[in-house]
Amino acid sequence: MVAMGPFFVWLETTALSVWVREATVVYAFPGILSLHTIGMGFVAGMSAAINLRILGVASFVPLMELRRFFPVLWAGFWLNAASGVVLLIGYPTKALTNPMFYLKLVFIGLALVCLKAIRKSVFSDEDLDFTPVPRRGRFWAGASLACWTGAIFAGRLLAYTYSKLTTI
Amino acid sequence: MHEFQAWLWSTLGSIHIVRPFMTSVWGWPICESLHFVGLSMLIGCVGMFDLRLLGMAKRVPFAAMHRLIPWGISGYIINVITGSMFLITTPDQYIYNPSFHLKILFMLIAGINVGVFYLSAFANVKQLGSGAQAPFFARVIGGASLFLWMGVIVFGRMLTFYRPNPCNGEPEGFLSICLK
Numbered sequence: 001m002v003a004m005g006p007f008f009v010w011l012e013t014t015a016l017s018v019w020v021r022e023a024t025v026v027y028a029f030p031g032i033l034s035l036h037t038i039g040m041g042f043v044a045g046m047s048a049a050i051n052l053r054i055l056g057v058a059s060f061v062p063l064m065e066l067r068r069f070f071p072v073l074w075a076g077f078w079l080n081a082a083s084g085v086v087l088l089i090g091y092p093t094k095a096l097t098n099p100m101f102y103l104k105l106v107f108i109g110l111a112l113v114c115l116k117a118i119r120k121s122v123f124s125d126e127d128l129d130f131t132p133v134p135r136r137g138r139f140w141a142g143a144s145l146a147c148w149t150g151a152i153f154a155g156r157l158l159a160y161t162y163s164k165l166t167t168i
Numbered sequence: 169m170h171e172f173q174a175w176l177w178s179t180l181g182s183i184h185i186v187r188p189f190m191t192s193v194w195g196w197p198i199c200e201s202l203h204f205v206g207l208s209m210l211i212g213c214v215g216m217f218d219l220r221l222l223g224m225a226k227r228v229p230f231a232a233m234h235r236l237i238p239w240g241i242s243g244y245i246i247n248v249i250t251g252s253m254f255l256i257t258t259p260d261q262y263i264y265n266p267s268f269h270l271k272i273l274f275m276l277i278a279g280i281n282v283g284v285f286y287l288s289a290f291a292n293v294k295q296l297g298s299g300a301q302a303p304f305f306a307r308v309i310g311g312a313s314l315f316l317w318m319g320v321i322v323f324g325r326m327l328t329f330y331r332p333n334p335c336n337g338e339p340e341g342f343l344s345i346c347l348k
Contacts, residue, residue: 024342045212058235068225156201
């Protein structure tokens, strides 16, 4: 971690980093955080709704048609990847010296693994439109719900667990 | 208005039941986390129904899609409970917060929007099967719902930055107002 010091100093003195932290405009830090929360609602929320259907909720919904919501889910994901990177540029020390941040990334990574497994084991099988999803698919749906919940908790706890705000 | 705010402050401030938990190390952070989980359930389940109203995933019958709504309402209930816990613990941070006023306003309009939907379009919409398009009025309600809940998220997220502070010296943030 000692080796990261100069990197943090360099990043925190870049114009973008200073702007994120210090710009007194509502669309800077507050606006980026708002976008990050809307994106979270769509990526975690659309995933949750699809997972609930896989687990048997709203079983008269033709499952394959829910593929149409994947672009909405991905829009939320990429909005958050982008806004997350900007927030990280603003406060690199705060995030990267906090183990909770890495836990959040692990949860998001695992959630993406679940999503890929769901696409492969559930959405590749057109016969599952109305028939109950086999155990394997339901496992991935449950795991996905757990991972997004974990990512939200870890992300929210970032505000309470950091030890150092900035290096400069 | 000032009298009402003062009354609300003293009334909510006199409720002590959740304070020990909320001021413990993990109380507030856990409620914040649950508040964001509830938000996602609401946006996911209600938002999916709204998108269907707007014309996405037309093969899904409305009655079938509507089975997701109770899960969205569960998220809403989680958020009313956790949100009330924040409000009761530090009432002054919300009662005098312009972002909170807008959040409540958007929640109210969103609530009216839901009421209008169930009193008008729903009886017709729930009969619509696979492939059917929602009537124009219902599509407007669906679009309004998405817009309003996103507004609620934005003003909720902005609460922190508009928190009034005692301002003994310098104001804490560029957006916050002094609480006199």
